[in-house]
Amino acid sequence: MDFPTTRPNIEKLQNYKPNFGKSKIGNLIRLSANESALGASLKAIEALKLFSYDLNRYPPQVSEELISAISKRYSLAKKKIILGNGSDELISILAQTFLNSEDEAIYTEFGFLQFPQAISIAGAKGVVANDVKFTANVDNILSKINKNTKIIFLANPNNPTGTFIPKKEVMRLHKSIPSNILLVYDAAYSEYVIDNDYFDGSELADANENVIMLRTFSKLHGLASLRLGWGYASENIIDNLMKVRGPFSVNTAAIMAGVAAIEDIEFQNKSVQHNIKWMSWFEKELQSINLDFQSSITNFLLIRFPSNRYNAQNAESFLASKGILVRGMKVYGLSNHLRVSIGNEEENFKFIKELKAFLAN
Ligand SMILES: Cc1ncc(COP(=O)(O)O)c(C=O)c1O
Structure with a gap:
C-alpha cells in the first residue's frame, strides 16, 4: 500500500x-x-494573573509593547527587533528563509543541536567546523567557507559546552567572511555573562546587513514554558523573516509576561x-x-x-x-x-x- x-x-x-x-x-x-x-520574575507571574480575558482574540502580529520594552532595556532600534516562538523558531525560519538546497551552512562541532536540525529541515547541507578544546574556533570556521556557504551559525556562549569566544575573535570572524554570508550569532546565555571579553553581538548586528543576534526569555528570564525569543538584525532581514514566521506565533500570555520580565531588572x-x-x-x-x-x-x-x-x-x-x-x-x-x-x-x-x-x- x-x-x-x-x-x-x-x-x-x-x-x-x-x-x-x-x-x-x-x-x-x-x-x-x-x-x-x-523560577520566573514575580512581576511576570503577576502579569499573567491578569491574563484571564480575551482568550478568543488573536495576539498582535507584532507586539509594539514588548518590542519597545526590549528596545528600552538594551538601547536597541525597535525596527530591527523580531519576536519569535522561542529562539528555536527564529533559528528554523532563518534556515528556511536563506537556505536553498545547494547551499551550505556551517555550525561548530559541539554547537547547539537545533542548528544542524534547522539546516537539514531546510534541505541544505550542514558543514561542521571542529572545536578546539570544546570551544568554537574561528580559523576552523573560516576554513569551511566556500562559494556555497550561506549561513554561519555560532552560539556564543555555546550550549552544551558553556564556552565562548571573545569579542575580538567574533570581530575577526565577521571581518573575514564575505558580506553575502549571514552570521547567526545566538546569544541565548549572554545575560549570565560577566566576562569583559565577551559581547552579545548587538553592535555587530546593528552595524551590518549580514548579522543577526538571537536572544531568549527561556534562560535568565525564566519564561521557557511560554516560548519567547527575539532577534536583532537589519530591517531587510527582519522583513523577510516576518514573511516566513507564523503570523501569530508569539502568544498574548508570552507578551504580557515578557514585558514584565524584561523590566524586572x-x-x-x-x-x-x-x-x-x-x-x-x-x-x-x-x-x-x-x-x-x-x-x-x-x-x-x-x-x-x-x-x-x-x-x-x-x-x-x-x-x-x-x-x-x-x-x-x-x-x-x-x-x-x-x-x-x-x-x-x-x-x-x-x-x-x-x-x-x-x-x-
Ligand atoms: C544556544 C541556544 N540557543 C537557543 C535555544 C533555544 O531557546 P528558546 O527556548 O528561546 O527556543 C537554546 C535552548 O536551550 C540554546 O541553548
Missing part, C-alpha cells in the same frame, strides 16, 4: 529528545534543560548573582571529587566522567534514581559527559551529595 512519504532529509532526522523525566510528580530536580534556577540581577555564586561553588565541589569539567560562563556545566564503572551513563541513571535529572550528551557525540544546570540552593546541595554518593559506591 502506498503512503505519503516525507522529504528524504526529514526521514533521516531524529526527533529532539529532552530529558524531562517521566512525570513532574515526586519533586523531580530538573537540572537537564539549562532553565532558570530561581532586580530579578535579572538576582539571578546573575545566584549563578555566579553557585557556579563557583560547583567548580570547587567538582574539583574536590576530581571530576573534570569545562569552565563555563553560562548557567550550566559540562562534566566529564571516567570510562570505568563511574561513567557518565551510570551517573545519569544513578542520579535519575534519586530524582535528579541531568542531560546525557551522547547525542552531541560526548558520551563521557553530562550537562548539569545550576539549580537553586537545595537542588545544588542534593545534586552534589548524590554525585558524591555515586562516586563512593
Whole structure:
C-alpha cells in the first residue's frame, strides 16, 4: 500500500529528545534543560494573573509593547527587533528563509543541536567546523567557507559546552567572511555573562546587513514554558523573516509576561548573582571529587566522567534514581559527559551529595 512519504532529509532526522523525566510528580530536580534556577520574575507571574480575558482574540502580529520594552532595556532600534516562538523558531525560519538546497551552512562541532536540525529541515547541507578544546574556533570556521556557504551559525556562549569566544575573535570572524554570508550569532546565555571579553553581538548586528543576534526569555528570564525569543538584525532581514514566521506565533500570555520580565531588572540581577555564586561553588565541589569539567560562563556545566564503572551513563541513571535529572550528551557525540544546570540552593546541595554518593559506591 502506498503512503505519503516525507522529504528524504526529514526521514533521516531524529526527533529532539529532552530529558524531562517521566512525570513532574515526586519533586523531580530538573537540572537537564539549562532553565532558570530561581523560577520566573514575580512581576511576570503577576502579569499573567491578569491574563484571564480575551482568550478568543488573536495576539498582535507584532507586539509594539514588548518590542519597545526590549528596545528600552538594551538601547536597541525597535525596527530591527523580531519576536519569535522561542529562539528555536527564529533559528528554523532563518534556515528556511536563506537556505536553498545547494547551499551550505556551517555550525561548530559541539554547537547547539537545533542548528544542524534547522539546516537539514531546510534541505541544505550542514558543514561542521571542529572545536578546539570544546570551544568554537574561528580559523576552523573560516576554513569551511566556500562559494556555497550561506549561513554561519555560532552560539556564543555555546550550549552544551558553556564556552565562548571573545569579542575580538567574533570581530575577526565577521571581518573575514564575505558580506553575502549571514552570521547567526545566538546569544541565548549572554545575560549570565560577566566576562569583559565577551559581547552579545548587538553592535555587530546593528552595524551590518549580514548579522543577526538571537536572544531568549527561556534562560535568565525564566519564561521557557511560554516560548519567547527575539532577534536583532537589519530591517531587510527582519522583513523577510516576518514573511516566513507564523503570523501569530508569539502568544498574548508570552507578551504580557515578557514585558514584565524584561523590566524586572532586580530579578535579572538576582539571578546573575545566584549563578555566579553557585557556579563557583560547583567548580570547587567538582574539583574536590576530581571530576573534570569545562569552565563555563553560562548557567550550566559540562562534566566529564571516567570510562570505568563511574561513567557518565551510570551517573545519569544513578542520579535519575534519586530524582535528579541531568542531560546525557551522547547525542552531541560526548558520551563521557553530562550537562548539569545550576539549580537553586537545595537542588545544588542534593545534586552534589548524590554525585558524591555515586562516586563512593
Ligand atoms: C544556544 C541556544 N540557543 C537557543 C535555544 C533555544 O531557546 P528558546 O527556548 O528561546 O527556543 C537554546 C535552548 O536551550 C540554546 O541553548
